[in-house]
Structures are given as structure tokens and as C-alpha cells.
Amino acid sequence: MKFQVQSLIQSALMRLVEDGTLPPGTDTTAYLERAKQRDHGDFASNVALVHARTVGMKPRDLAARVIENIPESELVNRFEIAGPGFINVFVSDEAYRQLLGHIREAGASYGEVRAENLPRIMVEFVSANPTGPLHVGHGRGAAYGDALVRVLRKAGYDAASEYYVNDAGRQMDILATSVWLRYLELTGAAFEFPDNAYRGDYIFDIAATCHREHGERFGTDVPPLFADLPADAEARIDALIGRARRALGEDYQVIFDITLDTLVEDIRTDLAQFRVEFDTWFSERSLVESGAIDRAVERLSSAGLLFERDGALWFRSTDFGDEKDRVVRRANGQYTYFASDIAYCLNKKERRFDKLIYIWGADHHGYITRTRAAFQALGNDPDEFTVLLVQFAVLYRGGEKVSMSTRSGEFVTLRELRREVGNDAARFFYALRKPEQHMDFDLDLAKSKSNENPVYYVQYAHARVCSVYRQLGEKGIAHDPGGADLSLLVEPREQDLVRDLSRFPEVVESAARAFEPHQVAYYLRELAQAFHTYYNAHPFIASDAALRDARLVLIDAARQVFANGLELLGVSAPESM
Helix, strand or coil: CHHHHHHHHHHHHHHHHHCCCCCCCCCCCCCCEECCCHHHCCEEECHHHHHHHHHCCCHHHHHHHHHHCCCCCCCEEEEEEECCCEEEEEECHHHHHHHHHHHHHHHHHCCCCCCCCCCEEEEECCCCCCCCCCEHHHHHHHHHHHHHHHHHHHCCCEEEEEEEECCCCHHHHHHHHHHHHHHHHHCCCCCCCCCCCCCCHHHHHHHHHHHHHHCCCCCCCHHHHHCCCCCCHHHHHHHHHHHHHHHHCCHHHHHHHHHHHHHHHHHHHHHHHCCCCCCEEEEHHHHHHCCHHHHHHHHHHHCCCEEEECCEEEECHHHHCCCCCEEEECCCCCECHHHHHHHHHHHHHHCCCCEEEEEEEHHHHHHHHHHHHHHHHCCCCHHHEEEEEECCEEEEECCEECCCCCCCCCCCEHHHHHHHHCHHHHHHHHHCCCCCCCEEEEHHHHHCCCCCCHHHHHHHHHHHHHHHHHHHHHHCCCCCHHHCCHHHCCCHHHHHHHHHHHCHHHHHHHHHHHCCCHHHHHHHHHHHHHHHHHHHHCCCCCCCHHHHHHHHHHHHHHHHHHHHHHHHCCCCCCCCC
């Protein structure tokens, strides 16, 4: 509805450009806001205030000229000039009645925003190293990223989701070597397991799979493996990796791939059960194998943005606002993780994405400037690069901070959280905060069946409507939504609820533009309050037939909006509770 009113005012501005009232090239965007008070109408526009000085007119006089040139429409009852020159818009009752029919016809597509020339967006999120189970911090990033993609698509954007699999580099070698060492223990070998190797029970599980499927194939003489290792812990693990490679030969890659595939599949399953599906799982290793890193480095070199120092190759990131220059290739000839990040930026742009959104944990804040510097150095507009940070979530039960650890005692897994409170509560609670805000997750509240629990409150609104329709069927009462007399919806709570339903497309558009899916969660909570207040105050089935049919159309429209909004957050819309 807002967008239709904007179109009317925009038509008036274009007419004023044509007749010379406004100069050629004037921005004819119709700025519009929801009125804060009902007696001020439904919307208010400040276009006259924006353009008055340019044309040398008083804002109120220009507002009058705008109103004179607005095309006639059944959508609007009247326009009024208020204050210094605001244009207040009063939407007609008939337009609101027609909205209910539109919601019924649109169904799941209600709330979609049609817009042209929107950028093609890549949203990359979670991208946790496949070195263990996902924790609750990853869960928050997953819920936020997936909801953002859903909202962007609803708002008309061509948005793609991607998980960047860190399947190359030192951490993966440490992981594979950790599995092999646990495998050796299963063959009867005895040795001191390195403190800085991966120690979770999932490492035992993968090692057991290797032993079960391959027997003694990967065994070796253990004493030489641990002889004369460096004293430094990091140098010691690197030495073990090198010895593992030599001892296993081609079989090292077999263990590496079993480990990687097991953990990636576990992450994929965990996320799918959390209702998070990715369009693409992108392999970091593919950047190495395809020569993408070499090409990215060569592009920077050709631009004169690389230099050598102490045998290493450096990127002049300080030229782009970074605090210091960064190494892209070490003195030993190996590329750094940062080199992979640069190549990944290049790869995304080569896939013709207009805007890149990275969703990172807050602990990655220090990587933003250098990665943006590389993106810009590759010849891109830095405004096309956005990083959104997600804070960790702290769990509470009974007012006390929870230590709900994994079997390894290191962190709380997403799977444990889902088992405790369910997918719906986890996703809705995650969606209630801006990602950069600290989050205290109340487990007791998330599991409660009360009005204080926001997800229960919203889902219950949807279920109540479904319950009404079940009762209709049980009583054998027929209902004809197409023939309902909606002019009977005259109660203030009814009119308020219709107006709230009309806001949904605006919320979608605003949430997408600001990358803030929490706006949808807030809206649903407010809509639920308006619905429950109305539901508790007025009868439905007990009303006379004409009024009953009109009210059924209204609450069914509310049910559809609840379902559509919950879908954007990845939350179910139950028919009974």
C-alpha cells in the first residue's frame, strides 16, 4: 500500500517537472513515512519541504501544487497539508478492504516487493572451519545469514547464499594428523598425544571409522615418528604433519579427505536440520587447484601493489587504509590465508555478483580492513563490500550462566541448543537482536509456553486462527470468503489489525535495505499483540453469519501474514499448539 501511494505522489512530481514547476532532473522520489497518529492519516510525505527551497516556493504552497497533480485513485480518501508543509495521506476504507482480498489471493507471495535494478548479492555466512561441530555462536550467524537471504529475496533481490569451506591450509593438516594419531592409538601404539592437536571425541570417531574401514593400512613404526621433535609446540606439530605426509605418502590424502568429508557432512546435516540450506558450498582448495590465487596475486603485482621483503611477498594494504602491509606469500613460497581471501574476492566478482556480504564472528573484526583493501585493490568499489559482525550468544538457565559443554568440554554445540529448546525457539530468539548486539539467551523462556515467550506468542496467533477454522468444520458451518461483506469490519481493533497487515511489505523492504531481519521479528511480535487483543475482545463463530464471514476473512489474512513472516525467519507456523 505504501508503494502505491508513493507511486501516486511520484506521478505528481513528474507532472510538476513537465510543467516547469520543478527543474529538469529533479529527484522525483516520493519520501513517505507511516503517520505516528491516526488523526494525521496513514502516511506523511515531506516532498514539498525537500523541494521548496529549490523552486523558491513556500513549502505549503508547493504541497498544494503536488496534491493538485496527484492522479485520482480509489486508494486515497483525501490529502491534507499539515504543519510547515507535510502532506498527510488518508487511505480509503475500501482500499483496506481490498487489501484483505489481495492477501488471500497472494497467499505465500504476499509481502514480496517488486523492484528494478537491484544489485545481485552474494551472502557468505557461517563458513566455520570444518575442524569440529558447530557451536551456538555459529548458530547465531547461521540464523541471521539465512534470514537475511530470505528477506532479500522477498524484497526482490537476486541473493545467493554460500558456505566457504576452509579445506586447505595448516589447520586442516593439524586436523588430519590428529585423526591419524588417534588411529595409531587404535592399532595399539602408545605415545603422548600433542597438546595442540585436536582432542575432541569426534576425532576418535573419525579415527575409528578409518580403522574399521581400512584396518591396519595406515599403520607405521611409531618411535621414529616422535624422535627428536622440536621443543616448541607449534614447531612440533608442524614436524609431525611433515612426518605424517612422508610416512603415509598418498594415503595421507585419503585420511585428509575422510576427515574433511565427515566433518563437512556433519556441518551440512546440522545446518539442514536447523533449516539452513546453502546454494553453494565453495571449496578453498579449489582456489589453489584452479590457479585463482596465482591470478589474484598477479593482478595485484601488475598494479604495482606488491613488494618483496625478507624473502616474502607483501601487499601494500596501507595504501587502502590498513594499519600495516600484509604478507601474501611467505618466504618458504607458501601462500597465506590472506592470499586465499584475496582470490575469493576476485572469484565472487568474476561470478558477476554486484555486492558481497560477509557475515563473520565478532572476533574477526581485525580482518575487515585488510580484506576490504584487497577488494578495492582488485579494482572494485569498496561500497560493494560489506562485513556484518555477529556477537556470541551466552546461555542462561534460571538466571545463571550455563556451562552446557560438549563432550570435549570446550564449547556449547548448536546441536545441543536445538535439542534443548527446538529449532523454532532458537531461530526466533537469534532473530530478535541485531547481530552486532550482545545476546543473552534465556533457555527457560525459550521453552516456556507463555505470552512472555515471543516465538510461542507469535506461533500461537497462527494456531488460534487454524483452530477457528477447525471448529467451523466440526460445526458444519460453511464460509464464503469471496462473498463476505468487509464493510462490516468497523470496530477500531479490526481497523487497526488491517492497517498492521498492510505494513508487512514495507517491513520486508526496510529489513532488506538495512540488512536487518530482526525488523520482521519485531513486526510479528507487534502483529501478534494486535491480533490477540482483537481475538480476545470479539467473537467469531458466535457472530451473525455476515459479520462472522467478514471477521473470518480478516483473521485468515492475519494467519497468512504470520505464516509468511515466520517463513522469512526459518520458523514454522504450527496449526495447533
